[in-house]
Amino acid sequence: MIIRPYGDTLDDGAVQLSFTLPVPDGPKGREAARLFVEKLGFKHTEITHSHALAEGFSFYVAYGKTETSIDFDTVRIKEATGDKVYSMDEACEVIKEKIGRKVVVVGACTGFDAHTVGIDAIMNMKGYNHHYGLERYSEIEAYNLGAQVPNEKLIDYAVKVKADAILISQIVTQKDVHIQNLVEFIELLQAKGLREKFIVCVGGSRIGNQLAVELGYDGGFGKGTYADHVATFIVDRVIEQKVAR
Numbered sequence: 006m007i008i009r010p011y012g013d014t015l016d017d018g019a020v021q022l023s024f025t026l027p028v029p030d031g032p033k034g035r036e037a038a039r040l041f042v043e044k045l046g047f048k049h050t051e052i053t054h055s056h057a058l059a060e061g062f063s064f065y066v067a068y069g070k071t072e073t074s075i076d077f078d079t080v081r082i083k084e085a086t087g088d089k090v091y092s093m094d095e096a097c098e099v100i101k102e103k104i105g106r107k108v109v110v111v112g113a114c115t116g117f118d119a120h121t122v123g124i125d126a127i128m129n130m131k132g133y134n135h136h137y138g139l140e141r142y143s144e145i146e147a148y149n150l151g152a153q154v155p156n157e158k159l160i161d162y163a164v165k166v167k168a169d170a171i172l173i174s175q176i177v178t179q180k181d182v183h184i185q186n187l188v189e190f191i192e193l194l195q196a197k198g199l200r201e202k203f204i205v206c207v208g209g210s211r212i213g214n215q216l217a218v219e220l221g222y223d224g225g226f227g228k229g230t231y232a233d234h235v236a237t238f239i240v241d242r243v244i245e246q247k248v249a250r
């Protein structure tokens with residue numbers, strides 16, 4: 006099935022873009038913005054909104070039409086969890102039956118990142134959007150260390166409580182600060198000879214499973230993740246490890 010974005014009429018290729026330019030708002034800035042959108046390959050380009058952000062900076066909303074399309078049938082996703090996601094009760098049942106002890110999970114938002122809402126959505130008792138967090142799972146022992154936690158401290162804590170899994174949240178991605186921080190975490194684990202001891206997952210609004218795996222993590226979780234997803238991933242991995250031993 007061939008698909009493309011649309012605005013008024015199915016298949017018309019209409020797209021809305023927004024961006025900032027390091028020039029003042031005005032006719033010249035708007036024309037520069039329009040030319041930029043044209044250079045991206047869009048036709049029937051229009052700047053529908055612009056305003057000054059600060060001295061010498063301006064913001065634009067542009068419309069354009071594209072002929073580019075995607076064959077939806079060829080799209081393959083690489084999510085950490087497949088179609089089967091355990092509910093909280095199912096996850097706890099599986100833990101009881103197949104693992105026979107509580108699963109220990111430690112999580113934090115690391116480095117200088119102060120965004121706690123994401124990791125709280127996954128771990129806090131009350132959860133997020135009608136999905137309880139890991140603290141609510143009777144068969145999971147969950148420790149949420151909060152935000153701005155140094156990598157070293159998170160590892161030490163995971164060792165102390167004999168964690169099965171470590172969960173990291175990274176929300177700030179400016180200048181790829183998350184990559185630096187995530188790489189440092191894995192390198193620290195490796196240097197301590199601990200990489201194989203833990204299932205290590207990272208999540209955040211701009212994190213995907215593919216990036217996470219490339220950086221040496223077991224799984225990555227982005228927007229729209231619930232505790233159910235990460236619990237399913239961890240539980241299945243703990244069982245796999247048990248079988249392999």
Ligand code: B12
Pocket residue numbers: 112117118119120121122123124126127133172173174175176177178179206207208209210211226227228229230231235
């Ligand atoms: C609230 C907020 C803040 C609050 C945070 C309060 C708090 N206690 O968390 C405050 C005001 C402190 C703040 C500060 C800053 N913020 Co802020 N903030 C936001 C905002 C508006 C919402 C974030 C949020 O709570 N989302 C809701 C949660 C539920 O979504 P989530 O974090 O994506 O989490 C979900 C998934 O990603 C996933 N997930 C997340 N972590 C994990 C971990 C695991 C293990 C798993 C499995 C899943 C998972 O599951 C969650 C549930 O589905 C966003 C903009 C936006 N609308 O997203 C900007 C935003 C994140 N902030 C931003 C910035 C730049 C900052 C500052 C640097 C601003 C500044 N110059 O000072 C500072 C950062 C300071 C620091 N040291 O970190 C930028 C980041 C840009 C970038 N790409 O790097 C954003 C995107 C705003 C923007 N458009 O510019 N911020």
